[in-house]
Amino acid sequence: MQKVLLFILFIVFSTASFSQTISGFVIDSINGEPLPGANIIDLASKNQCASDSKGFFRFKVHSNATISVSFIGYKPFSKSIQIKSDTVISIGLKIASTTLQEVSVSGTSSANNPQQVTYLNSTKITKIPSMLGESDVVKMLATTPGVKQVEGQQGFNVRGSSQDQNLILYDEAIIYNCSHLLGMYSVFNTNAVQNVSFYKTGIPARYGGRLASAMIIEGNGGSMNHWDNHASIGLLASNLSFSGPIVKDKCSFSLSARRSYIDKIILPIIHHYIDNSISDYKNGYFFQDFNAKLIAKLNNNNKLELSTYIGDDTFMLSNPKNELSNDLKWGNEAASIKWRHLFNDKLSCSQSLAWSRNFLEYKVGQYMYTMDMKTTIQTLRFKSDWLLLINDNPLRFGVEAMKHTYNPNNIDAKVKEISLDFGKSTTLQALESAAFIEYTVNIGTKLSIIPGMRYSLFTQLGPYTSYESNAVGKTIDSILYASGKPVTTYSFPEPKLTASYVINGNNSVKTSATYNVQYNHLIPIISSALPTDMWLPSMKGIKPQKAIQIAGGYYKTKPKYTFSLEAYYKKMYDVSEAAGTMLNFYDSKDISTVVAQGKGEAYGAEISFEKIVGKCTFGISYAYSRSFRTFETLNYGKTFPTKYDKPHDLSITGSYQISKHWSISSLFSYTSGVNLTMPVSRYFIQNNIINVYGSKNGYRMPAYHRADVAVKYILTDKSRFQSDLTLSVSNIYNHHNPYYMYYIISGSLKEYELKVEMQKVYLFPILPSLTYNIHF
Numbered sequence: 001m002q003k004v005l006l007f008i009l010f011i012v013f014s015t016a017s018f019s020q021t022i023s024g025f026v027i028d029s030i031n032g033e034p035l036p037g038a039n040i041i042d043l044a045s046k047n048q049c050a051s052d053s054k055g056f057f058r059f060k061v062h063s064n065a066t067i068s069v070s071f072i073g074y075k076p077f078s079k080s081i082q083i084k085s086d087t088v089i090s091i092g093l094k095i096a097s098t099t100l101q102e103v104s105v106s107g108t109s110s111a112n113n114p115q116q117v118t119y120l121n122s123t124k125i126t127k128i129p130s131m132l133g134e135s136d137v138v139k140m141l142a143t144t145p146g147v148k149q150v151e152g153q154q155g156f157n158v159r160g161s162s163q164d165q166n167l168i169l170y171d172e173a174i175i176y177n178c179s180h181l182l183g184m185y186s187v188f189n190t191n192a193v194q195n196v197s198f199y200k201t202g203i204p205a206r207y208g209g210r211l212a213s214a215m216i217i218e219g220n221g222g223s224m225n226h227w228d229n230h231a232s233i234g235l236l237a238s239n240l241s242f243s244g245p246i247v248k249d250k251c252s253f254s255l256s257a258r259r260s261y262i263d264k265i266i267l268p269i270i271h272h273y274i275d276n277s278i279s280d281y282k283n284g285y286f287f288q289d290f291n292a293k294l295i296a297k298l299n300n301n302n303k304l305e306l307s308t309y310i311g312d313d314t315f316m317l318s319n320p321k322n323e324l325s326n327d328l329k330w331g332n333e334a335a336s337i338k339w340r341h342l343f344n345d346k347l348s349c350s351q352s353l354a355w356s357r358n359f360l361e362y363k364v365g366q367y368m369y370t371m372d373m374k375t376t377i378q379t380l381r382f383k384s385d386w387l388l389l390i391n392d393n394p395l396r397f398g399v400e401a402m403k404h405t406y407n408p409n410n411i412d413a414k415v416k417e418i419s420l421d422f423g424k425s426t427t428l429q430a431l432e433s434a435a436f437i438e439y440t441v442n443i444g445t446k447l448s449i450i451p452g453m454r455y456s457l458f459t460q461l462g463p464y465t466s467y468e469s470n471a472v473g474k475t476i477d478s479i480l481y482a483s484g485k486p487v488t489t490y491s492f493p494e495p496k497l498t499a500s501y502v503i504n505g506n507n508s509v510k511t512s513a514t515y516n517v518q519y520n521h522l523i524p525i526i527s528s529a530l531p532t533d534m535w536l537p538s539m540k541g542i543k544p545q546k547a548i549q550i551a552g553g554y555y556k557t558k559p560k561y562t563f564s565l566e567a568y569y570k571k572m573y574d575v576s577e578a579a580g581t582m583l584n585f586y587d588s589k590d591i592s593t594v595v596a597q598g599k600g601e602a603y604g605a606e607i608s609f610e611k612i613v614g615k616c617t618f619g620i621s622y623a624y625s626r627s628f629r630t631f632e633t634l635n636y637g638k639t640f641p642t643k644y645d646k647p648h649d650l651s652i653t654g655s656y657q658i659s660k661h662w663s664i665s666s667l668f669s670y671t672s673g674v675n676l677t678m679p680v681s682r683y684f685i686q687n688n689i690i691n692v693y694g695s696k697n698g699y700r701m702p703a704y705h706r707a708d709v710a711v712k713y714i715l716t717d718k719s720r721f722q723s724d725l726t727l728s729v730s731n732i733y734n735h736h737n738p739y740y741m742y743y744i745i746s747g748s749l750k751e752y753e754l755k756v757e758m759q760k761v762y763l764f765p766i767l768p769s770l771t772y773n774i775h776f
Contacts (some may be wrong), residue, residue: 064286145606160602160627164522176358201510205452572600598631673701
C-alpha cells in the first residue's frame with residue numbers, strides 16, 4: 001500500500017521543467033468572450049494544446065517560439081516571440097470572412113489534450129441544416145458518433161445509456177428535460193448559448209451524478225463593448241434576442257425569447273383546409289422559452305454572473321360534443337448566480353448557487369370524471385470550484401452540495417364531487433454532496449495524464465414511512481421518519497483516469513477509465529414520447545445506479561482535417577426500469593414491486609473524419625454499438641436489447657460556399673430501427689383475441705434514414721447590419737420513418753374471416769421551411 005501511495009504522489013507532483021512556459025487566453029477580438037477548444041501550437045517545438053472552457057491554455061516552449069492559433073470560424077493567428085521566462089499572453093481572434101469560413105461538426109480538442117471533449121459554439125451549431133429553420137445544440141451533437149436521438153422522443157442517448165443518464169448544466173443549473181416538441185427542438189435557444197463542452201467519455205471528476213455524459217452549457221452574457229441583436233422569423237417559430245453593454249467594459253446583458261405559433265397559424269389551417277374530420281376537436285400546441293443573463297466585471301479580479309431560464313410546452317385537446325378536455329403542460333425553470341475570483345496568476349475559483357425545477361401537469365376530464373396529475377423535481381445546487389497551478393500543471397478541486405425535492409406522482413381525481421383514492425401524495429427529500437480533485441500532469445512533451453477522484457454522498461431524508469415485510473410479503477412493521485431525519489445513506493468513491501500520448505505533433509492515442517454513480521432515477525409512468533416520466537431518489541429498495549466505462553482511441557489533428565477512431569466498453573449496475581404501473585406507487589409497501597433494478601452492458605466502436613477548412617467542408621461519422629439489460633423480474637430473467645440499442649449509426653454532413661452570398665449545407669443520417677415488444681402469436685378465449693408477446697424489445701423496426709438540405713442567401717452584409725434568407729428542407733426525399741407500430745384486427749371469428757394487419761404511424765414527412773434572420 002505504501003508503494004502505491006508513493007507512486008501516486010510521484011505522478012501527481014513530478015513534472016519535466018526543461019523549458020519555459022507560455023500561457024494565456026484565446027478570446028474573440030470584438031467581444032472579448034473566451035474561445036474554448038482553440039488549437040494552439042508552437043511551430044518550433046511542435047508542442048500543442050487546446051484552450052479549455054474558459055479559453056485558457058498553457059504548455060512548454062523553447063526560448064524562440066512561433067505560436068499559431070486556429071479556431072473554427074475565425075482567421076488563423078501566428079506570432080514569433082522571444083521567451084526568456086514564463087510568459088502570459090492574450091490572443092484575440094477575428095471572425096473569418098464568409099467565403100473562407102471554416103466549418104466543423106464536432107470541434108474536438110487537439111492531439112495532446114488528455115480530455116476527450118467536444119466543444120461547440122453558436123457558429124458551429126448553425127453549420128448544419130436545421131429542422132424547420134431552427135439550429136439546435138442537441139441535433140448538432142447527434143451528428144457525432146455515439147450520440148443518438150430518436151425521432152419523436154425526448155432527450156438523447158449516449159453510448160447505450162438512457163436519457164436520464166446525461167448531466168445537462170445550463171449556467172450551473174441542472175436541466176432535467178432538454179426537449180421541446182417531441183425532440184424536434186431542444187430547450188436551448190442558440191442565441192442564448194455562448195459555448196458548449198460535451199464529455200461522452202472520461203467525464204472529469206468535477207462533474208458527477210450521471211453515468212453517460214456531461215453537457216456543460218455557458219449562456220451568452222453579451223459583449224461589454226458592442227451591441228449584438230438578432231431576430232429570426234420562421235414557419236413554426238420565431239425568436240428575438242438583444243445583448244450588449246450596460247456600462248462599457250464593466251457590465252453586459254443578454255435577453256432571448258422564442259415562441260412557436262403552431263396553435264395560432266398551423267393548426268387552424270389544418271382544420272379549415274386539410275382535414276375536416278377533426279373539425280369537432282379544438283386543439284393547440286406551442287412552446288416558449290426565455291433566457292436572460294447579466295455579467296458584471298467588478299474589477300480585474302472579480303466577475304459576477306446572473307442567469308435565468310424559463311421554458312414550457314403546452315398541449316390542449318378538447319371536444320365539446322363529448323365533453324372531452326385534455327391539458328398537458330411541462331417545462332423547466334432555472335436561475336443561478338456565479339462569482340469568479342482571481343487571486344493571482346496561480347490561483348482562481350468560482351462559486352455558484354443554482355436552482356432548477358422540472359415539472360409536468362396533466363389535466364383530463366370527460367363528463368363527470370376529472371383527473372389532475374402533477375410530477376416535479378427541483379434542485380438547489382451549490383458548487384465551489386478551485387484551480388491551482390502547481391509547477392505549471394493545473395490542479396482542480398472543490399465541493400458540491402445539492403438539495404433535491406421530489407413530488408413523483410400527485411394525483412387528484414373526482415367523479416362529480418366524490419374524490420377517488422389513488423393513495424397519499426408524498427414529497428420526498430434528499431441531500432447529495434461530493435468532493436472532487438483532479439490533476440493534470442505533463443510528463444515530458446509526449447505523455448499527459450489526469451488522475452481524478454470524486455467522493456459522493458447521498459442521504460434520503462424524512463418525512464417518510466418505511467414498511468417491513470415477512471417472507472410472504474405481509475407487512476409486519478413500519479418505521480416513521482420525521483422531517484429532516486436520515487432514512488437511507490449511500491456513499492461511493494468514484495476514481496477516474498484519462499491519459500494521452502502524443503506520437504508526434506498531429507497523432508495521439510488517448511484512453512480513459514471512469515467509475516460513475518447516479519443517485520436519481522427516471523421511471524416511465526406510461527410508454528409515451530411525452531415527458532410523463534417521474535424522478536425518484538435512491539432510497540430503501542432503490543439502489544444508486546453505477547457504471548464502469550473504459551475507452552481508448554487514436555486521434556489525428558491537422559490544420560485542414562481531423563480523424564478519430566475510438567472503442568469503448570461500459571458495464572452498468574442497478575439500472576432502473578418500471579416494474580408495473582406507477583399510479584399506485586404510494587400504495588405500494590414494497591418499492592421493488594414498482595421499480596425493477598438490474599444490470600446493463602454497452603460496447604461499440606466509433607470512427608469520424610472531418611474536413612474543416614475551405615469553401616467545401618464535410619464530416620463523416622459512423623458508430624457500431626450495442627446495449628443490453630438484464631433484470632431478474634423482467635423478460636423471464638433473460639438479457640434483452642434496450643429500446644435505443646442501434647447497431648449502426650451513420651451521419652454525413654457537408655457545406656459548400658458557392659459565392660459571397662450563396663451557400664448550401666446538407667445532412668444525411670442513418671440508424672438502425674428502434675426495438676419494440678410485439679405479439680408473436682394469438683389465441684382465442686370465448687371469442688376474444690389474446691395476444692402472446694415475444695421477448696422484451698425483441699422486434700426491430702425498419703431502419704431510420706433522412707436527408708436535410710439548406711440553402712442560405714446573404715441579403716445584406718454590412719458591419720452593423722446583416723440579413724439572410726434560409727430555405728431548408730427536412731426529409732427531402734420524404735421517407736416514411738415509422739414512429740411506432742400496432743395491429744388492427746378486422747373480420748368475424750364466427751364467419752372464419754379474421755384479418756390481422758400491422759399499422760405503422762409516421763412522423764415528420766418532407767418539411768420545408770423558410771427563415772429570415774437579421775443581425776443588428
